[in-house]
Amino acid sequence: MCSVEANPASDEYFEAQAHLYKHILSYINTTILKCAVQLRIPDIIHNHGQPITFPQFASTLELHPTKSASLERLARLLVHNGFLAAETKVNEEDEEMEAYTLTPCSKLLVKGMEPNLASMVLWFADTGCMAAFDLLGSWFKGEVNIIATEGSVWDVLDHDPQKLKSFNKAMASDSQMINVGLRDSKSIFQGLKSIVDVGDSPSTTCRIIAKAYPNLKCIVFDHPHVVAYCSASKNLSYVGGNMFESIPSADAVLMKWILHNWDDEDSLKVLKKCKEAIAKKGKEGKVIIIDAVIKEKENDNDMTEVKLLFDVLMMSLLNGKERTEKEWKKLLEAAGFKHYKITPCFGFRSIIEAYP
Ligand SMILES: C[S@@+](CC[C@H](N)C(=O)[O-])C[C@H]1O[C@@H](n2cnc3c(N)ncnc32)[C@H](O)[C@@H]1O
Known part of the structure; x- marks a missing residue:
């Protein structure tokens, strides 16, 4: 077993590294927003009228079958960034599933709604x-x-x-x-x-x-x-x-x-x-x-x-x-x-x- 003592000096380094990497990669945030608009993710969630589970979401989007799991990861980052909200829903088989709703930000991206950005x-x-x-x-x-x-x-x-x-x-x-x-x-x-x-x-x-x-x-x-x-x-x-x-x-x-x-x-x-x-x-x-x-x-x-x-x-x-x-x-x-x-x-x- 290996135990590593917390070292405030190294914590600071790693926090600095994470902050740096976040900004280095922040162009991905711009591009995933564009991707969400292109895939009409806000429209689909809005049109569903209630929290949408991942299988419902994936089937409406008509994704390539090999890409479904990838969409879940995209959604996870959109949730983290405040563009989607996730809540837990229980399906007919009594299984817990994530269900997605829009946030005030993604409501501004729904086609046909005003204002729309x-x-x-x-x-x-x-x-x-x-x-x-x-x-x-x-x-x-x-x-x-x-x-x-x-x-x-x-x-x-x-x-x-x-x-x-x-x-x-x-x-x-x-x-x-x-x-x-x-x-x-x-x-x-x-x-x-x-x-x-x-x-x-x-x-x-x-x-x-x-x-x-x-x-x-x-x-x-x-x-x-x-x-x-x-x-x-x-x-x-x-x-x-x-x-x-x-x-x-x-x-x-x-x-x-x-x-x-x-x-x-x-x-x-x-x-x-x-x-x-x-x-x-x-x-x-x-x-x-x-x-x-x-x-x-x-x-x-x-x-x-x-x-x-x-x-x-x-x-x-x-x-x-x-x-x-x-x-x-x-x-x-x-x-x-x-x-x-x-x-x-x-x-x-x-x-x-x-x-x-
Ligand atoms: C950034 S856009 C702003 C548009 C609008 N005010 C808005 O907020 O949506 C700048 C506008 O200034 C106009 N413009 C640029 N130079 C101009 C000039 N010399 N005389 C009149 N209009 C000009 C452009 O055609 C453009 O419509």
Whole structure:
């Protein structure tokens, strides 16, 4: 018999090793999520309507017979990561079996349900998106100017209709979440007669707002080729242009997930154009920014990590950034905004209202 005494020093080593290996292999978490969406695992569990046992699950999925046991292992990791919940069920033969249900996260991946983030999973788990990060080290050394295997993100989207479609679907899926946040943020739109939503290619956000506020005149403003085939409805219209040149006049300008795409120099140019756009409304005009605010001392792990991940994503792919409150303040002041209010109401993103 062999007995090994616990050694705090070696415990620390092994914990460090496990932490390291977890991060080395974390790309598997991205790919198994993609695999779960492709196999329609959330849809199958949802459609079953009650906890689904493994044999029921495997037969619905029509798996290759040799792969059933492998699926159980995939499910075990999905349970560990919080994408499935497992409970024990007793079958007709009195045998105990695991049965799976959806969790709040996997409910967001069920086809036909809103909000639905399955397109976001497919967009970010795309091999092109993941492969681009291979170039990060070379980018830091100045050996490549952009971290992209096929040209800058906007170039790729301009020239690849299939990719543009997937990107728009992903953005639209994210904007469906706005509906959830809007329930709690009605005061944002009070007193406004018109709003221009800058850079809303799938126009999901603006359509949600136009529907929720039928008396508000809503304008989607994006590149001319992006809005060319969009059809206007009652209180929703489309205008093509370049936000660096001029933005249509309105009581408020909305920018969701726009400024994080750009560095401070370009963001400043856009904010100055926003200020011109709301000038007619005087002191009551405002710019509504929906973006992350990195807090120096934040303790919610998921929220902090997602902001920091997006920051590196923006830095790498677009030369953009997520900003701390101090950085937002500096940027807004430089653009001539006298005061601002931050309301954290969209999960890892906040509403920043900036006033002239
Ligand atoms: C990351 S997407 C954000 C989409 C949307 N706001 C959302 O959150 O789902 C950025 C958008 O900005 C638009 N855009 C980029 N440069 C622009 C410019 N110079 N003028 C107008 N729109 C622009 C793109 O076409 C795209 O629709």
